[in-house]
Amino acid sequence: MAQVSLHKVVKRFEDTEAVRGIDLEIADKEFVVLVGPSGCGKSTTLRMIAGLEDVTDGEIVVDGVLMNDVPPKDRDMAMVFQNYALYPHMTVYENMSFGLRLKRYPKDEIARRVQEAARILDITELLDRKPRQLSGGQRQRVAMGRAIVRNPKVFLFDEPLSNLDAKLRVQMRTEIKRVHQKVRTTTVYVTHDQVEAMTLADRVVVMNRGQIEQIGTPNELYHAPATRFVAGFIGSPSMNFLPCRLEAVGEGLQVRLSDQIAFPVPPERVARYRPHVGRGGILFGLRPEHITEARPNGGRHVAEFDAFLEVTEPMGNETMVFFSVAGKEVCARVSPNAGAREGSPLRMGAHLDHMHLIDEASGRVL
Amino acid sequence: MTAASAAHTVPATPRKYGSMSRDRRWALCLSYFFLVVFAIFFLTPPVYMFITSIKTSQEISAAVNPWWVYNPSLANYVELLSSPVFLTFFRNSAIVSVSVVVITMLISVPAAFALSRMKFWGSATLATGVFLTYLIPETLLFIPLFKMFATFRDWTGIELINRWWALLLLYPTLTVPFCTWIMIGYFASIPKELDEAALMDGANYRQILTRIFIPVALPGLIAATIFAFTVSWAQFLYPLAFTTSADQLVLPVGIVTTLIKGDVFNWGQIMTGALLGAAPPLIIYAFLMDYYIAGLTAGATKG
Amino acid sequence: MVDAALERPAAAGAVRKPSALRRRLQRKSTIAFLMTLPLILLIAALVIYPALYSLHLATLNKSMERFVGLSNFAFLFKRQTFWMVVKQSCIFAITAVIFKALIGFVVAHFVHNIPTKGQRKWRGMLLVPWVIPPAMSTLAWLWLFDPSYSAFNWLLAKFGVEAIPWTAEAGWARFSVILVNVWIGSPFFMIMYLAALKSVPEQLYEAAAIDGANWWQRIWYVTLPMMRNIIAITALFSLIVTFANFDIVRILTAGGPIDQTHVFATWAFWIGIQGGDIPLGAAVSLFMVPILSIAAIFILRDINRRGNEA
Numbered sequence: 014m015a016q017v018s019l020h021k022v023v024k025r026f027e028d029t030e031a032v033r034g035i036d037l038e039i040a041d042k043e044f045v046v047l048v049g050p051s052g053c054g055k056s057t058t059l060r061m062i063a064g065l066e067d068v069t070d071g072e073i074v075v076d077g078v079l080m081n082d083v084p085p086k087d088r089d090m091a092m093v094f095q096n097y098a099l100y101p102h103m104t105v106y107e108n109m110s111f112g113l114r115l116k117r118y119p120k121d122e123i124a125r126r127v128q129e130a131a132r133i134l135d136i137t138e139l140l141d142r143k144p145r146q147l148s149g150g151q152r153q154r155v156a157m158g159r160a161i162v163r164n165p166k167v168f169l170f171d172e173p174l175s176n177l178d179a180k181l182r183v184q185m186r187t188e189i190k191r192v193h194q195k196v197r198t199t200t201v202y203v204t205h206d207q208v209e210a211m212t213l214a215d216r217v218v219v220m221n222r223g224q225i226e227q228i229g230t231p232n233e234l235y236h237a238p239a240t241r242f243v244a245g246f247i248g249s250p251s252m253n254f255l256p257c258r259l260e261a262v263g264e265g266l267q268v269r270l271s272d273q274i275a276f277p278v279p280p281e282r283v284a285r286y287r288p289h290v291g292r293g294g295i296l297f298g299l300r301p302e303h304i305t306e307a308r309p310n311g312g313r314h315v316a317e318f319d320a321f322l323e324v325t326e327p328m329g330n331e332t333m334v335f336f337s338v339a340g341k342e343v344c345a346r347v348s349p350n351a352g353a354r355e356g357s358p359l360r361m362g363a364h365l366d367h368m369h370l371i372d373e374a375s376g377r378v379l
Numbered sequence: 380m381t382a383a384s385a386a387h388t389v390p391a392t393p394r395k396y397g398s399m400s401r402d403r404r405w406a407l408c409l410s411y412f413f414l415v416v417f418a419i420f421f422l423t424p425p426v427y428m429f430i431t432s433i434k435t436s437q438e439i440s441a442a443v444n445p446w447w448v449y450n451p452s453l454a455n456y457v458e459l460l461s462s463p464v465f466l467t468f469f470r471n472s473a474i475v476s477v478s479v480v481v482i483t484m485l486i487s488v489p490a491a492f493a494l495s496r497m498k499f500w501g502s503a504t505l506a507t508g509v510f511l512t513y514l515i516p517e518t519l520l521f522i523p524l525f526k527m528f529a530t531f532r533d534w535t536g537i538e539l540i541n542r543w544w545a546l547l548l549l550y551p552t553l554t555v556p557f558c559t560w561i562m563i564g565y566f567a568s569i570p571k572e573l574d575e576a577a578l579m580d581g582a583n584y585r586q587i588l589t590r591i592f593i594p595v596a597l598p599g600l601i602a603a604t605i606f607a608f609t610v611s612w613a614q615f616l617y618p619l620a621f622t623t624s625a626d627q628l629v630l631p632v633g634i635v636t637t638l639i640k641g642d643v644f645n646w647g648q649i650m651t652g653a654l655l656g657a658a659p660p661l662i663i664y665a666f667l668m669d670y671y672i673a674g675l676t677a678g679a680t681k682g
Numbered sequence: 683m684v685d686a687a688l689e690r691p692a693a694a695g696a697v698r699k700p701s702a703l704r705r706r707l708q709r710k711s712t713i714a715f716l717m718t719l720p721l722i723l724l725i726a727a728l729v730i731y732p733a734l735y736s737l738h739l740a741t742l743n744k745s746m747e748r749f750v751g752l753s754n755f756a757f758l759f760k761r762q763t764f765w766m767v768v769k770q771s772c773i774f775a776i777t778a779v780i781f782k783a784l785i786g787f788v789v790a791h792f793v794h795n796i797p798t799k800g801q802r803k804w805r806g807m808l809l810v811p812w813v814i815p816p817a818m819s820t821l822a823w824l825w826l827f828d829p830s831y832s833a834f835n836w837l838l839a840k841f842g843v844e845a846i847p848w849t850a851e852a853g854w855a856r857f858s859v860i861l862v863n864v865w866i867g868s869p870f871f872m873i874m875y876l877a878a879l880k881s882v883p884e885q886l887y888e889a890a891a892i893d894g895a896n897w898w899q900r901i902w903y904v905t906l907p908m909m910r911n912i913i914a915i916t917a918l919f920s921l922i923v924t925f926a927n928f929d930i931v932r933i934l935t936a937g938g939p940i941d942q943t944h945v946f947a948t949w950a951f952w953i954g955i956q957g958g959d960i961p962l963g964a965a966v967s968l969f970m971v972p973i974l975s976i977a978a979i980f981i982l983r984d985i986n987r988r989g990n991e992a
Contacts, residue, residue, distance in 0.1 A: 065575050086581035098572035102594040112580035410795040414804055417789050421811050421869065424822035427833060431825060445833040490721035497714035505718065507982070512729050514978045516926030518947035519971070522954040522964045523732035523739055552728045559721060584713060613815030615929045620955045631817040635933060646825050653818040664813045668806055675870065676877045
């Protein structure tokens with residue numbers, strides 16, 4: 014049972030402001046992921062929640078109790094570190110039970126909890142080993158086990174998978190999700206990997222330059238990004254951004270990307286975009302997966318255009334193609350059967366239901 | 380086995396490789412030759428100590444080959460080890476060295492922990508200062524310290540000169556700075572996440588030090604302990620200046636001042652005493668060589 | 683702890699926050715300060731204070747009742763023995779350090795050359811002089827140098843060489859003192875250089891070999907530049923220790939014959955402790971400070987530079 018609230022939290026190091034006023038409400042049992050590029054303040058935020066960094070300004074409240082001055086040992090939180098931080102001189106069992114032994118739990122209670130956690134994580138046969146005898150994935154499990162046995166109010170993860178190779182990372186990701194479903198503890202998870210964020214989170218907090226760009230479920234972030242940063246950060250490959258101009262065409266609007274290419278705006282968005290007609294400094298955003306080869310009866314609001322393919326990257330299940338619009342490179346995903354060939358033209362379709370318009374100056378999505 | 384037999388069946392290698400390996404073998408022989416020469420140079424005095432120690436006085440003063448023992452005898456050992464004076468030296472040395480090790484560790488381990496992990500005002504300067512004190516030799520301090528001890532007696536009536544336990548005040552000035560310095564180095568090499576993990580697990584600073592840092596930095600601790608012990612055991616200037624009567628002397632000074640007295644040097648006993656005096660450090664070295672060498676190189680390579 | 687925090691409403695906590703934070707910071711640095719306090723007291727009382735006190739002592743007369751300014755120093759400057767000691771100390775330290783460094787370097791190379799599995803054994807054997815307490819091993823040398831029973835002279839006599847007055851004649855006594863110092867000190871250099879040699883990546887030698895460098899060029903262009911730092915720092919360390927050496931000279935020659943082998947430390951001991959003129963002894967030992975501090979400054983600069991690189 015734990016709700017975590019951050020009110021206007023600020024962290025200043027000597028000359029830099031790492032976190033610049035963050036407001037965040039984390040519900041009980043929720044899995045929240047802080048994601049952003051390195052140096053965005055996500056780890057600092059996590060460490061402030063943990064109590065490893067002092068809060069310069071603002072408040073951190075857990076279950077209605079102000080935590081700013083509570084030392085880490087009294088916060089009842091457990092943390093999994095990027096490099097696991099297992100105690101090298103202790104066995105796995107001793108590592109996992111260290112926190113309980115410090116709190117003078119009875120021996121059989123400790124044994125019960127460690128066995129239980131070891132069973133959940135499938136590391137029962139490793140309990141007598143030292144950390145140096147374990148593989149990266151096993152160490153990761155032990156680090157999680159150390160957190161689970163404490164049965165804390167909050168789990169904190171600081172980039173726990175970034176030291177693992179790609180295959181193991183995917184495996185451990187599902188493992189973390191499985192464990193959370195089982196123990197249902199409020200979790201704050203920090204990563205720079207947006208795939209990890211999307212797959213794990215109930216809600217994702219996208220951070221940039223010490224501030225929160227957007228908070229939302231993975232689907233909200235993907236379909237309705239609030240800012241250009243979020244639009245570009247979420248999704249891989251990232252969204253195409255092209256300078257454009259809104260033009261009125263009778264009752265409707267159209268987005269002009271170049272002299273040759275202009276897309277009609279879907280009617281339900283006309284009212285929203287009308288104030289920006291004729292204005293400069295607007296970007297048109299569309300994800301690669303929403304630009305495909307033109308298909309017969311391709312569906313609603315698909316605008317077709319011709320593209321001259323410069324590079325193609327066959328991936329097996331699909332082919333990434335690159336072409337230029339008004340001097341800007343654009344990426345699109347087409348079917349492997351679409352006949353895409355480097356140095357030849359292809360008829361493309363843009364799925365405009367998924368388009369975004371962004372104010373270049375403020376970075377806000379319109 | 381298979382690799383070796385395979386090597387035999389490989390046809391003769393082309394000549395240019397052969398010449399290269401011949402060069403290498405020649406270099407190897409040269410290396411061994413010079414190592415033997417240097418080993419003779421380095422080991423002659425201790426070996427000669429041993430040769431002399433098992434000779435009788437008659438044989439030592441006889442005009443025979445000094446490098447050979449004609450009538451080996453343990454008389455010198457028996458005589459020294461049953462002499463109360465010598466045993467007093469030994470006891471004094473042992474008590475002083477072991478106590479200095481304990482005092483040194485009690486002072487330098489907490490200090491190194493604080494200096495490497497708990498940044499506070501002036502901690503960086505203090506760490507540098509500790510290193511500088513290590514560079515101040517005892518030969519610069521023994522005269523003012525001698526006068527200070529005399530003044531202390533005049534003020535308080537507590538006699539510090541010619542008391543073996545006063546060495547417990549003096550030796551830590553030689554051991555603490557270096558031990559603190561290398562422990563700072565060892566502690567600094569422990570990743571920061573480890574203490575953070577312990578903090579999250581609910582440990583306080585004392586528990587982090589005793590349950591995490593000391594066990595993890597145990598090799599460094601052993602190296603520092605060996606250093607403190609050998610320095611205390613070998614120290615010569617301070618006991619020579621500060622202690623005079625036979626019951627207060629430690630081993631090195633005891634051997635030099637009591638056995639060398641008189642016109643006739645009893646070399647058999649002197650060498651026996653010197654060998655016994657060298658034995659504790661040599662035994663420690665024999666069993667804990669790697670830690671000994673780690674401590675030796677740590678001063679310049681850590682920090 | 684948690685209970686105490688629970689009693690406090692969040693709003694009140696917000697008001698009290700700055701002072702609580704400061705209190706916690708203070709607590710942490712107070713603990714840290716208390717942990718270093720024994721160290722600080724030890725250094726202040728038994729290192730810093732005596733060092734400054736010796737400055738004061740050096741300005742008193744022999745019975746330590748009267749301030750005499752710099753006349754102790756003036757007195758020293760007029761004595762021939764003093765200048766002899768200055769010269770002797772410098773020659774002793776510089777020659778000994780150079781030979782220690784050379785022998786240490788050469789031996790380290792030979793040890794590094796042989797197969798790895800044998801290195802431990804040789805290294806262990808060659809470090810023995812450093813492990814034996816210097817006072818004890820110097821006694822062995824004293825016996826080897828004995829005027830009537832010298833085992834070296836016996837060997838020389840076998841080859842028809844005349845007996846050498848190892849400690850009886852000034853020139854030979856100086857040589858003997860340096861020899862013993864080199865014997866004790868070069869294993870330390872060997873160990874340091876061996877550690878440095880091990881840290882030079884093998885690829886560099888392979889690259890140099892491919893570039894056609896012979897063994898001498900490999901040492902000159904690869905080994906020495908890579909080891910420069912360790913060589914410098916070891917030599918400076920050793921310079922301090924050698925310059926301030928007491929044990930060897932004291933036991934081997936006790937300064938003799940006729941004060942010709944005294945160094946600062948033994949002469950200061952002779953005057954200050956045995957002669958009872960503490961102020962003059964303090965003045966003598968103070969003359970070590972300039973050379974020691976120059977070496978210390980270089981070491982510190984070196985260590986700081988390394989710290990910045992890391």
